[in-house]
Amino acid sequence: MIELIDLHKSFGTQRVLRGVNLTIPDGKITVILGPSGTGKTVLLRHIIRLVLPDRGTIRVDGVEMGKLKSQELNEFRKRFGMLFQQAALFDSLTVEENVAFPLVEHFKERDPVRVAATVRKKLELVGLAEAIHKMPSELSGGMRKRVGLARAIVLEPKIILYDEPTTGLDPITAAAIDNLILSMQKTFSVTSVIISHDVVSAFRVADQVAMLHDGCIVECGAPKDFQRSDHPVVREFLKAAHVVNGEVHR
Numbered sequence: 001m002i003e004l005i006d007l008h009k010s011f012g013t014q015r016v017l018r019g020v021n022l023t024i025p026d027g028k029i030t031v032i033l034g035p036s037g038t039g040k041t042v043l044l045r046h047i048i049r050l051v052l053p054d055r056g057t058i059r060v061d062g063v064e065m066g067k068l069k070s071q072e073l074n075e076f077r078k079r080f081g082m083l084f085q086q087a088a089l090f091d092s093l094t095v096e097e098n099v100a101f102p103l104v105e106h107f108k109e110r111d112p113v114r115v116a117a118t119v120r121k122k123l124e125l126v127g128l129a130e131a132i133h134k135m136p137s138e139l140s141g142g143m144r145k146r147v148g149l150a151r152a153i154v155l156e157p158k159i160i161l162y163d164e165p166t167t168g169l170d171p172i173t174a175a176a177i178d179n180l181i182l183s184m185q186k187t188f189s190v191t192s193v194i195i196s197h198d199v200v201s202a203f204r205v206a207d208q209v210a211m212l213h214d215g216c217i218v219e220c221g222a223p224k225d226f227q228r229s230d231h232p233v234v235r236e237f238l239k240a241a242h243v244v245n246g247e248v249h250r
C-alpha cells in the first residue's frame with residue numbers, strides 16, 4: 001500500500017501540491033487524472049523520492065520514504081519500475097542496452113545469456129523484439145515509450161509507476177499498452193499508479209480513479225462512482241473527454 005499524507009510542494013512561489021492525500025491499494029490499478037501542468041508528474045516523482053516534499057509523508061508498505069538513508073533508498077527502489085513521461089532512454093545505448101540497464105545496474109546481473117533472454121522477453125511483451133539493435137534516435141515516439149515500458153518492467157517490480165503511458169500513441173497501440181498494464185496486474189499482482197489525461201484508457205484499466213486539481217485530490221473512487229461525481233472539475237473533465245455514463249461519445 002502506498003500512502004500519501006498531506007503532501008505539499010512549491011517551486012519558488014508556485015504552490016504545486018497543496019495537501020495531497022491519497023491511499024493506493026496493493027495489487028490494484030490507480031489512475032490519477034488531471035489537466036496538463038497540475039502537478040501529476042511532480043506527484044509521481046515524490047513516490048520514489050526523486051523529489052522531496054516540503055511537508056507531508058509518503059509511506060510505501062509501511063516504510064516512510066523520507067526516512068530512508070541513501071543506501072536503503074537504493075535498495076528500496078528495486079521494488080519500483082517507472083515509465084517516465086518522455087521515456088528517458090539513454091541516447092547512446094541501444095534498445096537492448098537500455099532495457100538491460102536496471103538488470104546490470106541494480107541486480108549486478110553479469111551473465112550475458114541471461115540478460116539477453118530477459119531483455120528479449122520484455123521487448124516481446126511490448127511488441128518490439130525486432131527493434132532490439134536500434135538506437136533510440138531511430139525509434140518513433142510510441143516505440144520509445146514502449147522501450148521505456150520494457151525497461152520499467154525488466155526487474156519484475158511489485159509497484160509500477162506510469163507517467164502518461166498512452167499519450168501520443170495511436171488507439172491500437174494505446175489499447176495494447178492498456179492490456180499489458182492489465183496483464184502485469186493479473187499475472188504478477190503488480191500495484192500500478194498511472195497518471196494520465198487519457199480518460200478512455202483510464203476507465204479501461206482503473207480499479208480506482210483520482211482527480212488532481214489545484215494541488216489536491218478532489219475526487220477518488222471506483223470508476224463507476226468517479227463518473228457519478230458531482231464535483232464540478234470532474235464533471236468538466238469528463239464532459240471535455242465526451243464521457244457520458246461511462247461511454248465515450250464523440
Ligand SMILES: Nc1ncnc2c1ncn2[C@@H]1O[C@H](COP(=O)(O)OP(=O)(O)OP(=O)(O)O)[C@@H](O)[C@H]1O
Pocket residue numbers: 011016034035036037038039040041042043085197
Ligand atoms: N523542478 C521543477 N522546478 C520548477 N518548477 C517545476 C519543476 N517541476 C515541475 N515544475 C512545475 O510544476 C508544475 C506541475 O508540473 P508537472 O510536470 O507535474 O505537470 P503535469 O500535471 O505532469 O503536466 P502534463 O500533463 O503536461 O505532463 C508546472 O507548472 C511545472 O512548471
Ligand SMILES: [Mg+2]
Pocket residue numbers: 040041042085163
Ligand atoms: Mg506530466
